[in-house]
Amino acid sequence: MAERGFPEAEFHRRRDALQGEMARHGLDALLLTSAADVFYVTGFLTRFWESPARPWFVVVPGTGDPVAVIPSIGAALMGQTWLSDIRCWDAPFPGDDGVSLLADALAGLVPEGGEIGVPMGLETQLRMPLADYADVAARIAPRRFVDGTAAVQRVREIKSEAEIDRIRAACGVADRAFARVGEYAAAGVPLERVFRDFQRVLLEEGADWVAYTAGGAGPGGYGDVISPAGSRPLQAGDVLMLDTGAVRDGYFCDFDRNWAIGPADDTAKRAYGALYAATGAVLRDLRPGMLARDVHGQFIRELAARGTVPGGGRLGHGLGITLTEWPSFTAHDTTVLRAGMVLTLEPGVEIAPGVIQVHEENIVLRADGAELLSARAPEALPELT
């Protein structure tokens, strides 16, 4: 298992990288509000984000260290991070829930007329009340909020070796858990019991928590990949898929595995074989400098060449502090792939109307190509009997 947490040097590197991108984009500060961005800059790790009651703010100035503006309930935990400037209010406080404290912090850190980057683009959300955001914007004028998405994403998308180690550890948890599915999944077992046992085993194998599980099961394939489990028992002829975002030390894995319940039919086996081969081709050819849409294109070609109908939607994405990160392997994403990106390869095929099969592996892109972080799926569809 990788060591817990990060040395302070890791956070200095992140600060410096963000400030470099900020300078390139003409930003005088960044205002960060999401669990992922705050964790990235500070190391502040808690499941308390599950409570929508309170906003949390970190300001990264153009030079110098980040400043946390947070509810008092987080003072002790934030006090254990590398940050020294931590400003608190007793939230939730109707009428001024951190608004004046945040506005004062921004006014003190950003020159008049300065621009403050806020992630506003694709795959971002502002995690604070919208009315309070407008209020802060009015208070800090003539300073302005502008889109800071690119500055954050160009930095976060390149993982350090320490981050890659964490994601590899999370993948190892899932590898070990997937190897044990035969202990509890079999014909006659309701899918909801399989989901519950899968989460239990992920914890036993070292997950700190299980932020995401999904899956499906049905004759030859399943209907979608985001549904919660129902009470239908597994049946001979089903293909079962389990997918997970298990978290270890604040980092996710995100990959799935498929099994046939009893002997698989030829259609399911062919779909599996095509997905395995298409993944192999991308694993072989992926290089820095390609665009995200190139990966999508290769998947579509490889799957079609094997006589299968490629699935719609994105066929993989970034991964790390959240279950999914940019870029997206769609026909439209022109993000340049670079060494240090951690990515999922997630091709899918449609076997029949409303019946799909999806594979997924996690990799880190190196200068010379893809390095697997998940153990490679079996070459042929495994059977549970």
Added chain:
Amino acid sequence: MAERGFPEAEFHRRRDALQGEMARHGLDALLLTSAADVFYVTGFLTRFWESPARPWFVVVPGTGDPVAVIPSIGAALMGQTWLSDIRCWDAPFPGDDGVSLLADALAGLVPEGGEIGVPMGLETQLRMPLADYADVAARIAPRRFVDGTAAVQRVREIKSEAEIDRIRAACGVADRAFARVGEYAAAGVPLERVFRDFQRVLLEEGADWVAYTAGGAGPGGYGDVISPAGSRPLQAGDVLMLDTGAVRDGYFCDFDRNWAIGPADDTAKRAYGALYAATGAVLRDLRPGMLARDVHGQFIRELAARGTVPGGGRLGHGLGITLTEWPSFTAHDTTVLRAGMVLTLEPGVEIAPGVIQVHEENIVLRADGAELLSARAPEALPELT
């Protein structure tokens, strides 16, 4: 166990209640983007919200049924809900990630010059890219986005009997899991192993997933209630606290329990006794018509009268589809408490600087007072040996 899901009549009731509040607030529609609001209106339940990649929209018009404007990946699952008008795009799509589809839907459902409520206030977040929100606002002019927080909160805060049954079932899961802590927590066991086993047992006792666990352990008390677990082993003289938001059928419980590791000292016992008694007094006196701040005030008085130092922050809150909901038992929250609200009573005391003890129970407020949903905590601090 309560039955899964809800009959369609439950969603008709919710629609009607929202439209009633919308009429009172002069709103021609509501735009909902959060997992909780979307689930409330539609029954659409998935852990896929863990992926920040895609926004999801539900529009509640002034009359008629809600309209879902969602990524295609959710079409199959949303198709199983009671909604019939489901409009999809292939997300994530750079440049127009549902923006034109949402703007068209709003333009078709809301008259020119109409007002569309968006939750913007305390304890809300807009779950879509901020730049896209501004884009939609520009496209739908002269229709306007206005604050719809009150219309949503006045409806969601009153739980139906079906919802109360779900929360009671989630509380039952935690009750049974807390009763088994002695199976794995003892002096010498690292706190992180205790957390992992606690989550495992919550699953075994019927949680669909464990969205939240927190806790702490230290001599006589703990430092905060939001930290993840560390590797420090439990020691004689510690007070251990475990807190959970286990989810069943989309509804949370949120309460904690405390244990002494070996014999407890008198300070820890006195703190426990004061918290137990203060909770008992509020359980006895709570009535509809009181304000949220009245509960805070009673806790402060009851704790001080027993010679303890009341903790800061809020001393309880709403509960249901999310781990925490409004109102907040602070000195400042003037929300009127009404029958049908599900609430946590969460008093805390400071035993020494940086050492606290916190109790929590879940209740539903009835016309004649509080009805417990969690089993009452033991009257005296239990010991694990």
